[in-house]
Amino acid sequence: MLGFISDRLVRLEMGLAALMAAAVTLLILLNIGSRSLGMAIYWVDELAIYAMVWTTFLATSVALKRRQVVAVTLLVDLLGRGTHAWIQLLCDLMILTFALALLVLCWRWLDPVTFASGGFDIKAFQGDTFNFVYSEKTNTLGVKKIWPWLILPFFSLSLTLHALNNLLGSLKGATCVKGAVQ
Amino acid sequence: MTFAVFFILLFLSVPIALVLALTALWYIGTSGNSVLFDSYPQQLFGAIESYGLLAIPLFMLAGELMNEGGLTSRLINLARILVGGFRGGLAYINLVANMMMAAIMGSAASQIAIMSRAMVPAMEKEGYSGSYAAAITSAGGLLSPIIPPSMLFVLFGVLAQIPIAEMFIAGILPGLLMSFLFFIVIALVGLVQQYPKGDWPNKAQRREYLLMGLPAASIPLVIIGGILTGLATPTESAALASLAALLIGKYIYKDLKFSQLPEILRRTALNAGMVIMLISAAGVFGWVVVYEQIPQAAAEWIAEQTSDPFIFMLMVIGVLILVGMVIDGIAALILVVPILLPIAQDQFGISPYQFGVVVCLTLVMGLLTPPVGAGLFIGSSMTGIPPMRIFKSLIPFLCATLATLVLLAAVPELVLALI
Amino acid sequence: RDFRLGLITPPPHRWTQAAEAFAEDVKQKSGGEHSIAVFPSQQLGNEAQMVQQLQTGALDMAFLTVAEISNRVPDFGALYAPYLVDNIDQAAALLKSDAAIELLDQLPAEAGLVGVGYGMAGLRQVMSRDQLESPADLEGKKLRITPFEPIRDFYMATGAAPTPMPLPAVYDALANGQIDAIDMDFDSILIFKFYERSDKMLISNHMMFPMVGVVSGRIWKDLSAEDRELLQTSMRTQLDAVIDHFQALEKEQEMELRGLDITIHEATKEDFADAIAEWETIWSEKAKSLPSLRKAAAEIKGS
Numbered sequence A: 001m002l003g004f005i006s007d008r009l010v011r012l013e014m015g016l017a018a019l020m021a022a023a024v025t026l027l028i029l030l031n032i033g034s035r036s037l038g039m040a041i042y043w044v045d046e047l048a049i050y051a052m053v054w055t056t057f058l059a060t061s062v063a064l065k066r067r068q069v070v071a072v073t074l075l076v077d078l079l080g081r082g083t084h085a086w087i088q089l090l091c092d093l094m095i096l097t098f099a100l101a102l103l104v105l106c107w108r109w110l111d112p113v114t115f116a117s118g119g120f121d122i123k124a125f126q127g128d129t130f131n132f133v134y135s136e137k138t139n140t141l142g143v144k145k146i147w148p149w150l151i152l153p154f155f156s157l158s159l160t161l162h163a164l165n166n167l168l169g170s171l172k173g174a175t176c177v178k179g180a181v182q
Numbered sequence B: 001m002t003f004a005v006f007f008i009l010l011f012l013s014v015p016i017a018l019v020l021a022l023t024a025l026w027y028i029g030t031s032g033n034s035v036l037f038d039s040y041p042q043q044l045f046g047a048i049e050s051y052g053l054l055a056i057p058l059f060m061l062a063g064e065l066m067n068e069g070g071l072t073s074r075l076i077n078l079a080r081i082l083v084g085g086f087r088g089g090l091a092y093i094n095l096v097a098n099m100m101m102a103a104i105m106g107s108a109a110s111q112i113a114i115m116s117r118a119m120v121p122a123m124e125k126e127g128y129s130g131s132y133a134a135a136i137t138s139a140g141g142l143l144s145p146i147i148p149p150s151m152l153f154v155l156f157g158v159l160a161q162i163p164i165a166e167m168f169i170a171g172i173l174p175g176l177l178m179s180f181l182f183f184i185v186i187a188l189v190g191l192v193q194q195y196p197k198g199d200w201p202n203k204a205q206r207r208e209y210l211l212m213g214l215p216a217a218s219i220p221l222v223i224i225g226g227i228l229t230g231l232a233t234p235t236e237s238a239a240l241a242s243l244a245a246l247l248i249g250k251y252i253y254k255d256l257k258f259s260q261l262p263e264i265l266r267r268t269a270l271n272a273g274m275v276i277m278l279i280s281a282a283g284v285f286g287w288v289v290v291y292e293q294i295p296q297a298a299a300e301w302i303a304e305q306t307s308d309p310f311i312f313m314l315m316v317i318g319v320l321i322l323v324g325m326v327i328d329g330i331a332a333l334i335l336v337v338p339i340l341l342p343i344a345q346d347q348f349g350i351s352p353y354q355f356g357v358v359v360c361l362t363l364v365m366g367l368l369t370p371p372v373g374a375g376l377f378i379g380s381s382m383t384g385i386p387p388m389r390i391f392k393s394l395i396p397f398l399c400a401t402l403a404t405l406v407l408l409a410a411v412p413e414l415v416l417a418l419i
Numbered sequence C: 001r002d003f004r005l006g007l008i009t010p011p012p013h014r015w016t017q018a019a020e021a022f023a024e025d026v027k028q029k030s031g032g033e034h035s036i037a038v039f040p041s042q043q044l045g046n047e048a049q050m051v052q053q054l055q056t057g058a059l060d061m062a063f064l065t066v067a068e069i070s071n072r073v074p075d076f077g078a079l080y081a082p083y084l085v086d087n088i089d090q091a092a093a094l095l096k097s098d099a100a101i102e103l104l105d106q107l108p109a110e111a112g113l114v115g116v117g118y119g120m121a122g123l124r125q126v127m128s129r130d131q132l133e134s135p136a137d138l139e140g141k142k143l144r145i146t147p148f149e150p151i152r153d154f155y156m157a158t159g160a161a162p163t164p165m166p167l168p169a170v171y172d173a174l175a176n177g178q179i180d181a182i183d184m185d186f187d188s189i190l191i192f193k194f195y196e197r198s199d200k201m202l203i204s205n206h207m208m209f210p211m212v213g214v215v216s217g218r219i220w221k222d223l224s225a226e227d228r229e230l231l232q233t234s235m236r237t238q239l240d241a242v243i244d245h246f247q248a249l250e251k252e253q254e255m256e257l258r259g260l261d262i263t264i265h266e267a268t269k270e271d272f273a274d275a276i277a278e279w280e281t282i283w284s285e286k287a288k289s290l291p292s293l294r295k296a297a298a299e300i301k302g303s
């Protein structure tokens, strides 16, 4: 079940990341075009930057799920195959740790329960909590900053699923290999 | 202890971006400033919310489209007409092309992205080792922020409050010096590992190469023209190049099908995303470190060790190489310049131009040093060659860069003569 | 206590020097009990990130441009009313007036900040690559601004195309014609030699550029009365010194620019009358404090 969700999710993320990468280039072309026609559009750069940031988090989630990552494999290469699976396990555990930590931090930051229990009243929420996250605005787009920020809780949640799935996989791998060695 | 956590995670082969992000979390936890946890997610986002970084996906896509559209191979054939028969011809062409690109572009990351995709496969085909080809290309990318224009110099100018035009001029001699040393390195390496000797194309081939190469040659023209006419910023010029490469690859060479676009975009997203995530994590790491005032303490320590400007500069270079291993480029510049520049100017009487060129070049070098080196990873993801193999081939070039740095630290005139 | 103060300007800038002087003063007056570490050049993040850190209490104090504040509390847009003041002396007096100080009362509830007082930079001017003799020449020009609404609305009203752009990008953008003109103060024009790339200047003095010294609301509520008093007095003194500095510098810098080989024209309130009227229709709604600030400005002008 977890594997199924994780696989589906990663396809969605990859597609969305590619779309965002295309959006970056298209927006910049729009910027060049509109400016040269003397109708410079104020918000294009900021939107392109958000598309890039979204690409980054989505692609990172995909890369971590597929283990297509940049890492120092010096020690792993030195040690034999028997330890390899165990290091993989530890490594997956670290990724899960990060994902969970980010999830918790996002939860604290966005404080959705307090926000909801106050009926999503921004003024009341920031009066109570001194947390101004929901009233922050983007510089030029004229929308609330919370919309682009939402990629963070999404990323941490999705990464948690992927990492948990990978961890279970490598747990099987590690115990199997160990069994074989014994 | 934080150091230990960093290295343990690193050697457990945890992805480097997460090594930095987790170390930052650990450090916040142990520092007692747990209030930083509440800003952590936002910093992760904010660290990459920057216009300059757009160059990375933009130039990566341009590189992909040029390659898939068959433009790259035709550009190389064009170069073959000129140097095809010389031993090591492509190695020198690579460096000259990089010098020319550096005179247009201002960011090493963008230049490495587009040049690796163009040069490395061609050089491999002709018999060069892939890692050496990638090393020349990445080293050539270091010229980008030194030979004007330069994003790093502009930022340094703003941080130091000095005129940007003068800062650009200050980069000319150092840029030429470094190019010269790179030429020597290429020649020396050629003595050791005999470069492949290509063939001179015959007359019919020359005609074909020239004819077929002309449309592809419009790409550099699109980039240069876009910038010089004010149509596009250096960053935006990549989008123009992508558009041109798409049209040429699809309608002139007919090598590219629209059905390939999704795969090209997926690859761009994945490659760009991984590099930018590193920058995000390094940014958060840097933020925590600065918040704890560690660089400030280190700077004070350095200043106490000596009263000689040259020794001071050498120590700064040494420390910045260490900094550059983990945090490179613009993020590192913002981190260290406000701390080190006042000391260099007030206590040692060093010219801000000399200091700026040395600091920028040292930090740029960090793009190519493990464990965290955006340039190394961009080169690797555009060529498929593991970063550490590129790094090994890069060592002679990094030594040449180091030699340039020591010369610049010793002889201020190299920087100041033209200003 | 060890406090942290962040700001965007680099170490040589007058704002940063004021922050350092404030740190030194607090250290002395508290007999070493308090210290303040200054983080210049956006070392802890840009202004939006600093505001967030002030709100959580990770950062204790900051010097912020009012531009950043006005993006959160629109009433602060009133300080950017075109020709609210006619010259730098009036700007200095207005920013020290009760009407301006009263604006700060909104900060705790609206942004989680405690406003201590104002500083400033020089008045805004326009520079252009090509002809700029009067506001009419702004029509259709791509003009770089820092992105905040009051200034955007002003330039839209003049017929220019305001383009947001970070300061480091400006010099190149002017050189290659990606932008035609910039909105800038004398100080920055001289430091970065923007006149080398855009040698037509309109001395318009059309807008103030105030800065505000703030303390985190979370930190403030836990401070003792005497600590508050100490921080407030000392910071105000240094902020006032910043105002005095730019007030004194403005005339010198204008002389220096007039001595250079650049084409200079002047513009007054009357030349911008249409744009001001358009700005007014937007901002009289958003910025309720506009009348009281105008009243204070009129008193200053009358005296």
Ligand code: NA
Binding pocket: B101, B102, B103, B104, B105, B106, B107, B143, B144, B145, B146, B147, B148, B149, B150
């Ligand atoms: Na360059």
Ligand code: NA
Binding pocket: B324, B325, B326, B327, B328, B365, B366, B367, B368, B369, B370, B371, B372, B373, B374
């Ligand atoms: Na590095």
